[in-house]
Amino acid sequence: MRALRARRDPPMPLNPPPKPHILCVDDEPQVLESLKLNLRRAHTVSTATGGAEALALLDQASDIAVIVSDMRMPGMNGAAFLAQARHKAPDAVRMLLTGQSDLDAAITAVNDGQVFRFLSKPCAPAQLLDAVAAAVTQHRLLTSERVLLQQTLHGSIQALTEMLAMVNPIAFGRSVRIRKLASELATRLQLGERWQLEVAAMLSQIGHVTLPAQVAEKAYYGLPLSADEDRLIQGLPALVEKLLAHIPRLETVLAILRNHPLGHDGVPDTRGLGAAEALVARQGAGVLRVAIDCDILESADNGTAFDAVLRTLRGRTGTYAPHVLDALEALRGTKATADIQKLALRELSVGMVFAEDVKTPGGVLLVARGYQITERVLDRIREFSPAGGSQVRWAVFRAGPGAD
Template identity: 45%
Template structure:
């Protein structure tokens, strides 16, 4: 995919200069002012780099780049301004997370060098994200495969509640949903440390001995500890670790959803119809 660069300025002649001087070296798009810049983000993107003037009518460049950051977090942001005071540069870094703060007039060779640096930065950001995504996907696959091999019943339980958890999360506007889905997939991971008979007795409603009860109570913490060191799974680990805690304001919403889905599944496994299972949950403290 071509790496596009968007220039936003309220002066058409400056935009024309950018196009004339840079279009042979880069894929350049322009937008006259911040409002057209926001439209360009939707209609002409995605953009690898966004270069914005600072002083524009209606919206300054820092505010505009804040919008860019929200809509295209991977885009590298640059301020190009005729006002080069230190306070403004600091504000642009803190609020717009800009990559460079350049002052007008900017020599063409300097601008070209900065744009090349910005494109390299964008490639690094995208490569790191893809590496994390691949690492995360691979790690989750390995863990679920291990669970399926070691304790098929626990794996089946996590698979059964997965869709239910996502539906409840969507209804309650729990975001991001991908974390909740992963929590459902991995919430029984700690059961790899359980004797299969303990899980069978628990799911069938049979009484557990004091020792079995203690072992059962440890499985969320075991799973959470396994997940803590995997990048981007810290919040997922928190949900899983708290899945057996009594509902309360200090318990993550994801953990409360997990507990409700797991308890519902347990009631179904004991032979109750869905309506009866819901009724049983309503009477559970």
């Protein structure tokens, strides 16, 4: 009997998966109450009585799986709301409740809000539950595909950047610093989609493998370039785009790389992208532009003080978005100064970060500043360290908890 009962009543899981989060939007409180009553058993349900309230809720909740919105609402109709909701919560599956046969509104909702399904009011409970279940499944498919895509792309990008690290450590060190600063700026600016920006930052220097070593070093330290050398540098974005053009799903990344050399007042080229992707590309290009130029200025002449860097950037009218420069100033102004130490080779450990470029006795760059120490880096430094190298000390600091 005990064995039979054990088979019939399996133990409940200690950590059951969270319920899918559904956002219902309708200006009629009784409709919202009915939706919540039908959905709350299997879902976490949030409600809003209008588009503005719902958009504010989307700013606070990052786990919305499905949005169910009425079409006819005062102030902002369902089509307009879902179009804005798509930008704030691109992974949320959107559905529209309508009590009217308005073809124009339906077309607008499909084109701008990418509506998954229409439901007629009044909607039977069984029909509502089936539609929401299908939307939850669609959300899981979308998020799983996105995670898989990001992991695959990041693996491919990692291989490319490791090649850059071996061939051109100067460019690799810069790409690491640019990615870190761009990611921090995106966080401060509360940009939703940022993996494309981080990939673009890591790939922004990949074209430097084609530069002669002397030209690459002059560009890194901000030294004057000849007309021919400057032409080589200016042609790098187009070269990178050509190299990466055949990798699928990199369209937004390529648009960021294509547009970052343009000034803030320039006309962006976002051909082939939808409205949401074009917005990500424009925002990413503006952040990447600031991150790259900030690093170039800080690398010039063995380092420029940040206040001078910021004055220079602000002086280039029309080149950078003012709100991105404000974010840069706030980021650097509130960031705690790194505790830099001068350590001997035997005192270095994996995870520390170089605060200065590491060079051989002959002046050849081994590791660029900003690079996080690995076992392979330590082996390389030991290999090139001169006899009596125990007297040499390197400037390092310990990476923070969010460091890669």
